Amino acid sequence: MKELSYRDLTQRLYNLEYLATLPAREERSGAFSSYDRRSRYDDETGQYQDWAANSDGSGYLYKEGESIVVFEKDGPGVIWRVWSALPESGHIRIFIDYQREPVVNIPFRDFFEQFNKDIPPMNFPELVPTLSRGRNRFIPIPFNQHCKVVFDSGWGRYYHFTYTTFPTETILPQFDGVFDREACIALAEADRHLSQRGWQFEKKQDSITEDFNLNLSPGEAMQVCEIKEPRAIYRLKVVPHLENTIEQNALREIIFSIKWDNERKPSVWTPLGDFFATAPGINYFRSLPVGMTDGGFYSNWYMPFNQAQIEFKNEGKTAYTLDFQIHHAPLHQNPDQLLRFHAKWHRDTLLELSQKNGRDIDWPFLIVEGEGRFCGMHLHVWNCWKEPDQPAESWWYGAWGKKNIDWWWGEGDEKFFVDGEKFPSTFGTGSEDYIGYAWSAEPPFPTFDSAFACQPHVAFDGNGHTSVNRFHICDNVPFTTSFEGVLEKYKGNRWGGENYCLYDTISYWYQKAGQEDPYNYVPLGERVGYYSIP
Numbered sequence: 001m002k003e004l005s006y007r008d009l010t011q012r013l014y015n016l017e018y019l020a021t022l023p024a025r026e027e028r029s030g031a032f033s034s035y036d037r038r039s040r041y042d043d044e045t046g047q048y049q050d051w052a053a054n055s056d057g058s059g060y061l062y063k064e065g066e067s068i069v070v071f072e073k074d075g076p077g078v079i080w081r082v083w084s085a086l087p088e089s090g091h092i093r094i095f096i097d098y099q100r101e102p103v104v105n106i107p108f109r110d111f112f113e114q115f116n117k118d119i120p121p122m123n124f125p126e127l128v129p130t131l132s133r134g135r136n137r138f139i140p141i142p143f144n145q146h147c148k149v150v151f152d153s154g155w156g157r158y159y160h161f162t163y164t165t166f167p168t169e170t171i172l173p174q175f176d177g178v179f180d181r182e183a184c185i186a187l188a189e190a191d192r193h194l195s196q197r198g199w200q201f202e203k204k205q206d207s208i209t210e211d212f213n214l215n216l217s218p219g220e221a222m223q224v225c226e227i228k229e230p231r232a233i234y235r236l237k238v239v240p241h242l243e244n245t246i247e248q249n250a251l252r253e254i255i256f257s258i259k260w261d262n263e264r265k266p267s268v269w270t271p272l273g274d275f276f277a278t279a280p281g282i283n284y285f286r287s288l289p290v291g292m293t294d295g296g297f298y299s300n301w302y303m304p305f306n307q308a309q310i311e312f313k314n315e316g317k318t319a320y321t322l323d324f325q326i327h328h329a330p331l332h333q334n335p336d337q338l339l340r341f342h343a344k345w346h347r348d349t350l351l352e353l354s355q356k357n358g359r360d361i362d363w364p365f366l367i368v369e370g371e372g373r374f375c376g377m378h379l380h381v382w383n384c385w386k387e388p389d390q391p392a393e394s395w396w397y398g399a400w401g402k403k404n405i406d407w408w409w410g411e412g413d414e415k416f417f418v419d420g421e422k423f424p425s426t427f428g429t430g431s432e433d434y435i436g437y438a439w440s441a442e443p444p445f446p447t448f449d450s451a452f453a454c455q456p457h458v459a460f461d462g463n464g465h466t467s468v469n470r471f472h473i474c475d476n477v478p479f480t481t482s483f484e485g486v487l488e489k490y491k492g493n494r495w496g497g498e499n500y501c502l503y504d505t506i507s508y509w510y511q512k513a514g515q516e517d518p519y520n521y522v523p524l525g526e527r528v529g530y531y532s533i534p
Contacts, residue, residue: 002166002167002169002170002171003170003171003172004142004166004170004171004172004173005173005182006140006142006173006182006183007182007183007186009078009140009142009173010140010183010186010187010189010190011186011190012140012473012474013127013138013140013190013194013451013473013474014190014193014194014288014451014473015473016234016288016289016300016301016302016473017232017234017302019302019339019373019375019473019476020232020302020303020304020338020339020340020510021338021339022337022338022339022371022512023371023372023373023478023479023480024166024167024478025167026165026166026167026168027164027165027166027167027478028164028165028418028425028478029162029163029164029165029418029425029472029475029477029478030162030163030416030418030425030426030477031160031161031162031163031416031425031426031427031428032061032070032072032073032149032160032161032163033056033059033158033159033160033161033426033427033428033429033433034056034057034058034059034060034070034158034159034160034429035056035059035413035427035429036050036053036054036055036056036058036059037059038050038053038055039051039052039053039427040423041422041423043422046357047357047358048357048358048359049358051358051359051360051361051362052360052361052488052490054411056158056413056428056429056430056433057085057158060151064150066152066153067093067150067151067152067153068150068151069148069149069150070149070150070151070159070161071147071148071149071161071163072146072147072148072149073143073146073147073163073165074145074146074165075097075143075144075145075146075147075165075166075172076142076143076144076145076165076166076167076168076170076171076172077142077143077147077163077164077165077166077172078140078141078142078143078163078164078166078172078474079140079141079143079147079149079161079162079163080138080140080162080163080164080474080475081136081137081138081160081161081162081474081475082111082136082137082159082160082161082162083134083135083136083137083159083160083162083433083436084108084112084134084135084156084157084158084159084160084438085133085134085135085156085157085158085433085438085439086156086157086158086438087107087108087109087111087112087135087155087156088107088108088109088155088156088157089107089108089109089154090107090151090152090153090154090155090156091105091106091107091108091151091152091155092104092105092106092107092108092111092149092150092151092152092155093105093149093150093151093152094141094147094148094149094150094177095146095147095148095149095150096143096146096147096174096175096176097143097144097145097146097147097174098145098146102150102177103175103176103177104177108151108156109156111137112128112130112135112136112137115179116178116179116184124139124187124188124191125191125195126190126191126194126195126450126451127139127187127190127191127194129436129450131435131436131437131438131448131450131453131455132432132437132438132439132440132446132448132455133438133440134432134433134435134436134437134438135438136436136450136453138451138452138474139187140474141175142172142173142175143172143175144171144172144174149161158429158433158438160428160429160433162426162475163475164474164475194288194451197286197287197288197300197451198286198287198291198293198298199286199293201234201235201298201300203327204234204327204329205329206329206330207234207327207328207329207330208327208328208329209325209326209327210225210325210326210328211323211324211325212224212225212323212324212325212326213321213322213323213324214312214320214321214322214323214324215319215320215321216254216312216313216314216319216321216322217314217319218314218316218317218318218319219314219315220313220314221311221312221313221314222311222312222313223309223310223311224310224311224312224324225308225309225310225326226307226308226309226310227305227307227308227328228307229306229307230304230305230306230330230331230335231304231305231308231328231329231330231331232302232303232304232305232328232329232330232331233301233302233303233305233308233326233327233328234300234302234303234327234328234329235298235299235300235325235326235327236299236301236324236325236327237296237297237298237299237323237324237325237326238272238276238296238297238322238323238324238325239295239296239297239322239323240254240272240282240297240320240321240322241320241321241322241323242282242320245318247273247280247281247282248273248279248280248281248528249316249528250316250318250320251271251272251273251274251280251281251282252271252272252273252274252279252280252524252527252528253271253314253315253316253318253320253524253527253528254271254272254273254312254313254314254315254316254320254322255269255270255271255272255311255312255313255314255315256268256269256270256271256272256275256310256311256312257269257270257310257311257312257313258303258308258309258310258311258341259308259309259311260303260305260306260307260308260340260341260513261305261306261307261340261513261514262307262309263514263516264516265516265520266311267340267341267342267343267511267517268341268342268343269343269344269345269519269520269521270343270344270345270506271345271527272312273297274345274378274380274504274506275290275299275343275345275506276291276292276297276298276299277289277290277291277378277454277456277467277469277506278292278378278380278454278456278457278467278469279378279380279457279465279467279504280380280457280465280467281457283447283456283457283467284456285447285449285454285456286449286454287449287451287452287453287454287469287471288300288451288452288471288473289301289375289376289471289473289508291449292456296323301341301343301508302341303340303341304331304335304338304339304340304341305335305340306335306336306513308328310326312324315524316524335513336513338513339371339372339373339510339511339512339513340510340511340512340513340515341508341510342368342372342507342508342509342510342511342517343506343507343508344506344507344517344519345504345505345506345522345527346504346505346506346519346522347502347503347504347522347526347527348363348493348503349364349522350364350367350518351363351364353367353484354367354484354486359486361412361488361489361490362415362486362487362488362489363412363486363487363488363489363503364484364485364486365377365379365485365486365487365505365507366483366484366485366507366509367482367483367484367485367518368482368483368509368511368517368518369481369482369515370479370481370482370511370512370515370517371479371480371481371511371512371515372478372479372483372509372510372511372512372515373476373477373478373479373509373510374416374472374476374477374479374483374485374507374509375471375472375473375508375509375510376469376470376471376472376473376507376508377469377470377485377505377506377507377508378467378468378469378505378506379431379467379468379469379487379503379504379505380465380466380467380503380504380505381409381465381467381468381501381502381503382464382465382500382501382502383407383462383463383464383466383491383499383500383501383502384463384464384499384500384501385405385407385463385496385498385499385500386498386499387463388404388405390404391404392404395443396443396461396462397461397462399442399443400442405496407462407463407499408462409431409466409489409490409501410430410431410432410440411431411488411490412430412431412487412488412489412490413427413428413429413430413431413434413487413488414426414427414428414431414434414485414486414487415427415428415485415486415487415488416477416483416484416485417482417483417484417485417486418477418478418479418482418483419479419480419481419482419483420481420482426477431487431488432468434470434487435453435455435468435469435470436450436452436453436470437455443461443462445458445459445460445461445462446458451471451473452470452471452472452473453468453469453470453471454468454469455467455468456468471508483509485507487503489501489503504527
């Protein structure tokens with residue numbers, strides 16, 4: 001039996017070490033959303049029907065009178081994240097452990113604004129961020145036996161509920177809708193911790209800091225660091241010196257890779273800039289696990305190992321200089337019982353494994369077999385089109401149904417198939433909704449950052465590069481045999497005759513020691529050189 005306090009749950013919001021632990025028996029994560037229920041899997045034919053259906057604000061589980069049930073799950077479990085594009089005055093009612101009366105019964109808009117009936121708005125800016133019109137709430141709601149969420153008429157548009165369930169013997173706090181003093185303090189501590197992301201980090205006891213100045217000649221591969229005993233990397237920092245160079249090319253030409261435990265091929269292989277979750281070039285932002293600031297690029301991913309070999313390679317024609325700093329600390333448990341960190345970059349890899357049986361719209365960002373946890377991804381979109389001849393009726397390219405060009409790339413839902421599922425346990429409502437923002441097919445086009453989701457770069461008019469990321473820390477997705485994560489991609493690599501929409505991505509996940517992933521080296525020509533229409 002394992003009992004978790006509310007403080008234990010709030011610490012999952014920022015405890016990156018937990019991600020390296022083996023998934024517990026019965027530990028599962030998923031999401032309930034308003035996706036279009038016309039999308040379904042036919043057991044008899046093995047085909048996916050209406051897989052590109054896009055009325056994604058319409059879905060629910062079932063009706064209760066004039067209300068709809070949008071979430072229902074047996075416990076013990078936790079709702080980690082609630083998102084909506086447009087919460088309005090219709091009530092949200094949350095029923096915990098089969099109680100007849102809801103512990104929450106307030107307008108859905110107030111669910112993102114009100115805390116313990118204090119003066120709104122809610123005073124946890126890191127836990128309840130609004131990201132380009134998308135409302136996000138990362139305040140854990142635990143339940144032991146059962147949880148049901150009901151929306152009354154007039155609740156708004158679009159929703160996601162992300163959750164984890166635990167082994168049946170787990171005991172979670174009894175949530176009655178009111179946060180007591182201990183819970184309030186724990187939430188305040190979590191909010192403060194997340195607010196300092198990228199600027200401060202806690203130096204671990206008996207840790208070692210190593211500093212390197214790297215001069216990488218064209219074509220040179222350099223093993224920078226080899227650690228031959230069990231330890232864990234918990235902080236990396238890179239300061240690139242890119243004077244008189246094209247930074248977006250440089251950060252794709254320099255490869256960063258790590259091998260754990262003398263493995264055959266690296267578990268980390270990625271262009272340098274993409275490892276820090278933005279492209280192209282240098283774009284300042286701060287998330288919890290990675291970011292770029294004026295002090296350099298940082299990574300807080302926790303990476304345990306028996307042995308580690310870190311390498312940089314310059315595949316360009318220009319010499320580059322980097323300052324590299326690494327912090328690593330002793331382990332306090334058997335490293336063979338901890339997962340290994342993986343990060344791989346690719347474009348259009350393994351399409352044939354997803355795009356079949358009616359799933360032509362699914363673009364796979366991660367397909368792996370083994371045991372581990374999916375922890376997030378960075379998506380770089382190069383969506384570029386020729387200016388339309390006909391002026392729009394309103395600013396930029398028009399709004400809603402009155403655009404002079406249908407340029408928007410982000411309608412595609414995220415889908416996570418865990419342990420061989422035929423139908424995904426996570427089925428979203430749009431790529432921008434997955435990240436945490438909303439309505440971003442329309443101007444203006446802001447950059448933003450938060451602990452778990454960021455848009456570090458976007459072209460001012462949407463025509464060009466977009467860089468977004470979403471990190472699953474508390475709501476990581478454990479898997480025991482396999483994980484397949486896809487985004488629907490509505491636009492082809494070439495669309496509208498002379499326009500382009502290309503995706504590339506880096507996924508972050510943990511996997512059992514000794515297990516390989518299917519991703520390999522990507523040639524330089526496939527990483528750079530596509531930034532203008534021929």
